[in-house]
Amino acid sequence: MGNACISAGETTDGKVTYRIEIKTSNAYRTAGTDATVYIDLVGEGGNSTGWIKMDTSFFDDFERGSSGVYKRVLDNVGIPVAIRLNNYELVLILSITELNDKLIDDEWRCDYVIVSLGGSKAEFVVNDWIERDVLEVSKGASLLHKLPDNKCGDILKAMRTAEVKINRTRIQWVASESCDEESRGLPRRVNATKTSNLPLLLQREWSKVNEQARHERKSLAHRISSKVLTAFKPLQDLDDYWELQDFGDQDHTEKNSELLQDLSWQDDEVMGYQMLNGACPLAISRCDAIPNNFNVTEDDVIDRLRPGKSLEEELQAGRCYIADFSHLEDVERQEGKFCCSCIALFYTNIKNLLVPIAIQLVPGDKDYLFTSSDSKDDWMLAKMHFKCAFANIHQWIHRYLHTHAVMEPFALSLFRFLPRAHPIFMLLRPHLWTVPAANVLARSLLIKDESPGRQAFALSPHSILRKSYKTFQMYDLNVLKVLQDKGLDDPHKLPGFYYREDATRLWKCIEEFVNNVVSHFYIADEDVSCDEELQNWAQDVAQEGLGWEGNDSKGMTDKITTTEKLIEICTTLIFTCTVQHSAVNTNQMEMYRFVPSCPGAMRLPPHKKGEATLELIMNSLPDVDTSLAMMTVISATAEDPKHQVLLNVPKYFTGDKELIKIQEQFAEKIKWCEQTTKRRNKNNRQPYTCLRPSRIPINMSL
Structure with a gap:
């Protein structure tokens, strides 16, 4: 009307x-x-x-x-x-x-x-x-x-x-006695297997339903056309994989693909840049000592170090970084798919650019150790095997577990125990309310049998997720502490880490905003401990959500007693649902679109030094069906934000002049973050844009 x-x-x-x-x-x-x-x-x-x-x-x-x-x-x-x-x-x-x-x-x-x-x-x-x-x-x-x-x-x-x-x-938890096997050993989920089973309060907005349906139609059409194309022109060369790309929205994805070709996906400097500023920026750590199961020696990499420097000197100088995926050894692989439990050594070279200098595909066996001094085919195939493990770590741990799955208990308990008049409900609702619906879709797309995610990636999702959740702690979501613990917080030792710059800046802005809001309502710690509704929420999250099977609440307290703890929890939740989800989601287009640059699964086990040929590389890379499954996954999940973004700060509170002023101050800080990032990107050949507030959705879509 x-x-x-x-x-x-x-x-x-x-x-x-x-x-x-x-x-x-x-x-x-x-x-x-x-x-x-x-x-x-x-x-x-x-x-x-x-x-x-x-x-x-x-x-x-x-x-x-x-x-x-x-x-x-x-x-x-x-x-x-x-x-x-x-x-x-x-x-x-x-x-x-x-x-x-x-x-x-x-x-x-x-x-x-x-x-x-x-x-x-x-x-x-x-x-x-x-x-x-x-x-x-x-x-x-x-x-x-x-x-x-x-x-x-x-x-x-x-x-x-x-x-x-x-x-x-x-809004109910999935019942323990009737829970399906795929939900065991993970954060507890909502009692719904389809979005239509969700209560109306948690169902997706109509525009997102239409958008999802559009992607499904587009993906189906692309898979059919690609199958027809490859039937007449099979994959015989690496360049043939360019034909499988699903360009989707031309203004964004075609630009990324052209940039990837222009920079050369085989270049070591490109690989180093993607480790820092790609879709999985927290997969590496500073390396102060070479692990016992990593057989690299100074002789193997001496020609890649600064003149006159030993490997030990460069380790102590903080110029060496490691991606250790050896913990994947006991994770189940899906039938017919291979994924190495590999280790890679990265180095900030004389140009202050991070590059890979050694990759060991089988820990403890030097026959599977490769360096950038090896033959082109040996080194290329070694990097493909490494990127396969990297892709699985990204998709299952950093994306699904650390952003989607662990947020679901907080979202469900928010509605189960906090009334809409509660200030913490008002603060968190804009960011958490879409999580249950997004996760129902994610489980269907990625985890269920015969899903595109199961076809695109080598590791069994149930196996890797359960193993990772056993050691997960809420601490793992605090980006400032994670960067410090991993030794990634020093810009002088690790320059060009734009994710670190933007994520740190945004965390501090969110933390200041949350601090101002919490301080407005909770004058002292006693106000927190006396808040019965808040304590019921925390207890439901800790006992019924995160620790529902083994009484391990993963570092989430079941009783919040200080304003400091409440601020940390709320900051972590807002940051994870906005900034971190954008960091691990938006750049998937660039990361996965050209399959040889980052395959989700390999068809052959790792090679030994001297064995690689173009024929072996082509036989090791994913086939058409597996590659198209990857296209389906990224088409559905890696979208440019078309809905509300962080730059347009949500209207958290109304009526209270002091709270409105706090919101306005937060909005100004977010605008400052946007302008700061834009200024930096002007001088970069490959701008890092996924943590610009104008590109960060305020909540998860998928």
Whole structure:
């Protein structure tokens, strides 16, 4: 509909005219309703106006995306502190019990309600579906133990209790006794195997549903056309793999592919750059000593070091870095697929560029040790085997486990135990609410039998994920601590690490914002420990989510006792769902599009020194079906953001001037991050753009 403005006539004794604006969501195909909508305004004294009909006679109210303005002459309850909403079948209502027996089945998604009286107004952020229950929404953000001890406070407390009770019924964990095998040994998931099984509160917006369907159609068409093409022109040379690329959106992906060809995917400097600024920037660590199972010696790499420098001297100078994937030895491989448990040594050369100088495909066996001084084919194939392991580490650990899977318990518990009026709910909801739906899709795309992910990658997802989750700690998501522990935090020893620059800058901006918000509500540590709702959330995450099988909560406390700990947890969650997810997701296009540069699986076991030929390389690389499965995965997951991005800071809070000022300060800091990154990128041949706030989605899509 358009805007409907209805006057209920002149005010009379004891009555005032309220202006009520109601916005129906545009984000869902079925957001509108044909049912009659009613609202009840609750005043500060606990008195209410009673149920008020909002529909307009002979007018189609509450259509998808519509907003309506209604004027009603009502008993004066002042500016309301809470509202109740429902879409009813009957006009005359005797009680809520009778009402709920007579509801029609026509859900309605409301974005917000603004109630004005004179020069004052109250905004109620709803962002929820009105189904068969009355939906109650209070104004602003508040802590339960700080609500007034009066009739109004009792009403608000009862509203919060009822909301949590309803959501705990709506949103449930997968049951332990009926859990499928693929979910064992991992963070606990939602009790849904399809997005259509999710409660309406967690379902995807319609634009994202359409976008996903478009990618599926495009991917299917590409796979069919590529199969036809390769039937007449089989893969006989490395350049033939260029024909398999799925260019998708030409403005972004074709540019990346042209750049990849221009820089030469075989170049060691390109490989070093991608280790730092590709889709998996935390796969390496500083190397101070060569591991016992890595048989590289100074003689093997002396011609790649600075003149007059020994390997030991360069190790101590902090110029050597290692990617050690030997822990993959006991991980199951999928039938017919190979992935080495390899180790690689990288070095910041005299040009201050990171390059690979040694790769051992079988730990402990020097016959499988290769250096950049070996033959072109030997070194190329060794790098392909290494990049295969690198791709599996990226996809299963850094992308799925560390961003998707471990965020799901936090997202589910957020809705199960924090009411919408809780400040931590308001702070985290914009970033967490899409996680369950994204993960349902990710499990279908990547993990289930016969899925493209299972076909594209060599390692068994169940095996690698369970092994990695055994040692996972929440600490692993704190980027500042991870960079420090890995020895990657010194820009003088490891220059050109743009991920480090951008991620550190954004972490600090988010942390400052979270600190300001938390400090606004929690004056002292006692306020944190006294927050019953917050403690219930933490306990549900720790015991029912992360530690649901082995009582190992992975470093997540089940009782938050300090503001410092609360700030760290919230900063970690926001950063992971935005910045880190963008870092490991956006650059997949460049990383995987040309299969020989980063294969997900190999068809032959590793070669020994002197064995590589072009024929062996072609026989080792993935076939057409496996390559096209990779195209399907990246087409569905590595998208340029088309929805809300971090640069457009979400509207976390309304009504409170101090909180609005805090939000505005955060927005200015994010803009500063954007400009800082753009200035740096002007001088780079290959700009690092995936952590520009204008390219970071505020939440996960897939």
